Amino acid sequence: MAELSLDGVTKRFDDGGNDIIAVDEASLEIDDGEFLVLVGPSGCGKSTTLRMIAGLESVSSGTISLDGTVIDDRQPADRDIAMVFQSYALYPHMTVRENMSFGLEESTEMSDDEIRDQVESAAEMMGIEQLLDRTPSELSGGQQQRVALGRAIVRSPAVFLMDEPLSNLDAKLRSQMRTELQRMQEDLGVTTVYVTHDQTEAMTMGDRIAILDDGRLQQVATPLEAYHEPANRFVAGFIGEPSMNFFETTVEDERLVGENFDYPLSEETRADLGDATDVTLGVRPEDIELVDTNEGDGEHDFRTVVDVVEPVGSGNNVYLAFEGDESASELDMDESRTFVATIGGLRRIEAGQPAIARLPEDAIHLFDGETGEALHNRNLDDTETIEPQL
Amino acid sequence: MSQETVTADATDGESSTSDLRDAIGGKRILLYAVLALIAVYFLIPLEAGLVTSFKTNEAVINTAPYLPPGPDGFTLQNWAEALDTLSSGLVNSLVMTIPATVLGALFGSLAAYGLTQISWKGQIPIFALFVAGVFIPYQAVLVPLSQFWSMIPLETALSPLWALPLLEPYHADLIELIVTHTAYGIPISTVLFRGYYMGLSDEMVEAARLDGAGVFEIYRRIVLPLSGPMFAVVLIYQFTQIWNELLFALILVGGTGPSAPVTLSLVGLGTSLEGVDFGLRMAGAFLTALPTLLVFIIFGDQFAQGVAGRT
Known part of the structure; x- marks a missing residue:
C-alpha cells in the first residue's frame, strides 16, 4: 500500500536548442488506495507525467516519492509499479499465461508453482482463466484489455498506472469496463493513477481528478468540486458535456455588459469581482431555464431564438441565439454567438421558435477576463452538496 | 406486351x-x-543449361542448345562427374556458409536492437558507420584483408584443434572465410534488422522493462522471438551472397586446395586444353545453385512476411 507524491515535477524536452516544457512544476499527493485521474486535452503532459512516475522518462527537476522514499533514480523495475498501456502492449508471441508470468519470472525469485498459483488466481479475478492458453491474437479487444489488467495485478504492485486503457474499446464495452475497473480498484485498494483525455471517464471513475493543460496542473479536486467549483475558465470549459457557456462581458457599476445583454448582479456577487473590469460569465447548459414567452420578464431573462435542437433522448441540447439585434432577426448568426441549454427530453421545442432563456444568478460562474481565474462560483443551497457523504 | x-x-x-x-x-x-x-525470355537460358547438362558431348555439338537430347544423346554422366568433383567443395561451402550466415544475422540483430530499443548518446554516427559498411566494395578490402590474415597465423594458433575428429589443418582457411563473411555481413543485417525493430511497439518493450526484464532478457525473450520473419530475409540473403561469393575465397584460399569452396572448384570444372565440356559445366553449375534454391523454398513464406514488414 502506498502514498505517491509528486513535488514540483518538471519535464523539459530539448528540441534543437529550444526547451519544450512538457510538465511544469506539477505537485500532487495521492493517498493510499486513492483513484486519481489525470485528465486534459492531448499534448497537455498527462502521459509524460505518468511515464515519469513509471520511470520511463527521466525527471528534469522535482522529486517523485513513494511512501516518503524518493524513487526518481530507480529503474522502472525497482519502483513496485505496474502499468497498463493504451495499446495493451501484450507480448504477441506468448500465451496469456506466459504474458502474465513474465513479470513474476523476471522480477521475483518465486518458484514455478508459486507463479502458476498467482497467475491463476489473478486470471480468475479478471475472469480470463479459460483464456490462459491462447495467444493475444486470438483474443478480442475486451479480452486483451483484461489480460493487460491481469498482467498488472498479478504482480500486486504498490501503484497502478493506467494510460488511457479504455480508449481502444467500443463505447458499450468501455462503459462496462469502466465500472469493472472501478470495482477492481476498490477491491484491491491499490493506489491508482489513471490518464485519460475523456472527461466522462474522469468524472465517473476518479476519487479525485487532476486537470492538466499545457503542462500545468489547473486543479486537483473531487469530480463534483471540479464541476461546480472550477478553479479557472479552462477547468470549467473542459469538465462537463456539453461545455459551459461563456460570455465575454465588462463590468459597469452593478451590471455585466455583454455584446447582446446586460446582466445585473447582486451586491454579494459584485463584491466577489473586486476591481476586475473584464469578466467572463459562465453558465452550465442545464442551469439555463427556458421559460414561456409571456412570463419571462425578470432581470435575468433574455429573449432568444432557437437555432438548433439536438435530441439526446434523456434531454435536448438547445442552441440559442440572442434576439434583438438585426443579425439575430435575420437568423444570420455565426456559431460563436449561440449558446446551449439542456432541457427535458420530452419537452418539445423547434428551431426558429422564440424562447426566453433565464440565467439564474445563483448558477453563474464569473472568471477574470485576463487570467481566467474563477472570481465567483455558483451558489449551492443547503440541500445540495459536493462533499462525499455516507 | x-x-x-x-x-x-x-x-x-x-x-x-x-x-x-x-x-x-x-x-x-x-x-x-x-x-x-x-x-x-528469362527461363530459356536456364532451360538450355538444364538440357545441356543431360547431353553427351556429341549431342551438345549436334543439337540446338535449348532442344532436349535424343534417346542416344542422353546421359547422367555429367551429373555424376560434377558431383564427384564438386562434393568436397560443396561440403566446404556448407561448412563456411552456414556459420557465417547465422553469425552475421545474429550479430546484426543484436546491433540493431542496441540501435533502436536502447537509448544512448551518439547512436546516429555509429549507425552511419554501419550504413557506410554496406557500401564498401569487395575490391576495396581485398589487399587489407589478405594482409590482415597473413599477419594472423590461424593454422598454428589453432593447432590443438586439428587433433579433434573431423577437423583438419586446412579448415583454418574456412575459419578465415567465416570470420570475413560474418564481418562483411553485419552491416547489411544491422540495417535490415534496424528497420524491422523500429516497427516493434515501444510500449511492449517498456512493458517488459516495467516487468523487470533487463536489456539482454528483453532481447532474448521479447525481441528475438519476434524477429523470425526478418531472420528469414537476412538468412536467405546472406546465404545466397556468401554461397555464391568467389573473390574472398580466391584471395584467402586461392587455387583449388582441399579448403576450396564450391565456387572455386566450379571455375576449373570442365575446362581443359581440349576445349570446354559444356554438359559437365552446366551440371556443375546447377549442382552449385541447388542449396540456395532449397533455402528459398524452406524459408520462402517467412521471407515474404519479412519483406512485407510484418511484425
Missing part, C-alpha cells in the same frame, strides 16, 4: 455484360501473352 419488354431489356443487359467481359478478356489475354513472353 409488358412481358416482351422485360425480356428484351434482359437480353440487352446480358449482351452488354458479355461485351464488357470480352473487353476485359481481350486485355487479359494480351497481358498473359506479354507475361508468358517475359517468362520464356
Whole structure:
C-alpha cells in the first residue's frame, strides 16, 4: 500500500536548442488506495507525467516519492509499479499465461508453482482463466484489455498506472469496463493513477481528478468540486458535456455588459469581482431555464431564438441565439454567438421558435477576463452538496 | 406486351455484360501473352543449361542448345562427374556458409536492437558507420584483408584443434572465410534488422522493462522471438551472397586446395586444353545453385512476411 507524491515535477524536452516544457512544476499527493485521474486535452503532459512516475522518462527537476522514499533514480523495475498501456502492449508471441508470468519470472525469485498459483488466481479475478492458453491474437479487444489488467495485478504492485486503457474499446464495452475497473480498484485498494483525455471517464471513475493543460496542473479536486467549483475558465470549459457557456462581458457599476445583454448582479456577487473590469460569465447548459414567452420578464431573462435542437433522448441540447439585434432577426448568426441549454427530453421545442432563456444568478460562474481565474462560483443551497457523504 | 419488354431489356443487359467481359478478356489475354513472353525470355537460358547438362558431348555439338537430347544423346554422366568433383567443395561451402550466415544475422540483430530499443548518446554516427559498411566494395578490402590474415597465423594458433575428429589443418582457411563473411555481413543485417525493430511497439518493450526484464532478457525473450520473419530475409540473403561469393575465397584460399569452396572448384570444372565440356559445366553449375534454391523454398513464406514488414 502506498502514498505517491509528486513535488514540483518538471519535464523539459530539448528540441534543437529550444526547451519544450512538457510538465511544469506539477505537485500532487495521492493517498493510499486513492483513484486519481489525470485528465486534459492531448499534448497537455498527462502521459509524460505518468511515464515519469513509471520511470520511463527521466525527471528534469522535482522529486517523485513513494511512501516518503524518493524513487526518481530507480529503474522502472525497482519502483513496485505496474502499468497498463493504451495499446495493451501484450507480448504477441506468448500465451496469456506466459504474458502474465513474465513479470513474476523476471522480477521475483518465486518458484514455478508459486507463479502458476498467482497467475491463476489473478486470471480468475479478471475472469480470463479459460483464456490462459491462447495467444493475444486470438483474443478480442475486451479480452486483451483484461489480460493487460491481469498482467498488472498479478504482480500486486504498490501503484497502478493506467494510460488511457479504455480508449481502444467500443463505447458499450468501455462503459462496462469502466465500472469493472472501478470495482477492481476498490477491491484491491491499490493506489491508482489513471490518464485519460475523456472527461466522462474522469468524472465517473476518479476519487479525485487532476486537470492538466499545457503542462500545468489547473486543479486537483473531487469530480463534483471540479464541476461546480472550477478553479479557472479552462477547468470549467473542459469538465462537463456539453461545455459551459461563456460570455465575454465588462463590468459597469452593478451590471455585466455583454455584446447582446446586460446582466445585473447582486451586491454579494459584485463584491466577489473586486476591481476586475473584464469578466467572463459562465453558465452550465442545464442551469439555463427556458421559460414561456409571456412570463419571462425578470432581470435575468433574455429573449432568444432557437437555432438548433439536438435530441439526446434523456434531454435536448438547445442552441440559442440572442434576439434583438438585426443579425439575430435575420437568423444570420455565426456559431460563436449561440449558446446551449439542456432541457427535458420530452419537452418539445423547434428551431426558429422564440424562447426566453433565464440565467439564474445563483448558477453563474464569473472568471477574470485576463487570467481566467474563477472570481465567483455558483451558489449551492443547503440541500445540495459536493462533499462525499455516507 | 409488358412481358416482351422485360425480356428484351434482359437480353440487352446480358449482351452488354458479355461485351464488357470480352473487353476485359481481350486485355487479359494480351497481358498473359506479354507475361508468358517475359517468362520464356528469362527461363530459356536456364532451360538450355538444364538440357545441356543431360547431353553427351556429341549431342551438345549436334543439337540446338535449348532442344532436349535424343534417346542416344542422353546421359547422367555429367551429373555424376560434377558431383564427384564438386562434393568436397560443396561440403566446404556448407561448412563456411552456414556459420557465417547465422553469425552475421545474429550479430546484426543484436546491433540493431542496441540501435533502436536502447537509448544512448551518439547512436546516429555509429549507425552511419554501419550504413557506410554496406557500401564498401569487395575490391576495396581485398589487399587489407589478405594482409590482415597473413599477419594472423590461424593454422598454428589453432593447432590443438586439428587433433579433434573431423577437423583438419586446412579448415583454418574456412575459419578465415567465416570470420570475413560474418564481418562483411553485419552491416547489411544491422540495417535490415534496424528497420524491422523500429516497427516493434515501444510500449511492449517498456512493458517488459516495467516487468523487470533487463536489456539482454528483453532481447532474448521479447525481441528475438519476434524477429523470425526478418531472420528469414537476412538468412536467405546472406546465404545466397556468401554461397555464391568467389573473390574472398580466391584471395584467402586461392587455387583449388582441399579448403576450396564450391565456387572455386566450379571455375576449373570442365575446362581443359581440349576445349570446354559444356554438359559437365552446366551440371556443375546447377549442382552449385541447388542449396540456395532449397533455402528459398524452406524459408520462402517467412521471407515474404519479412519483406512485407510484418511484425
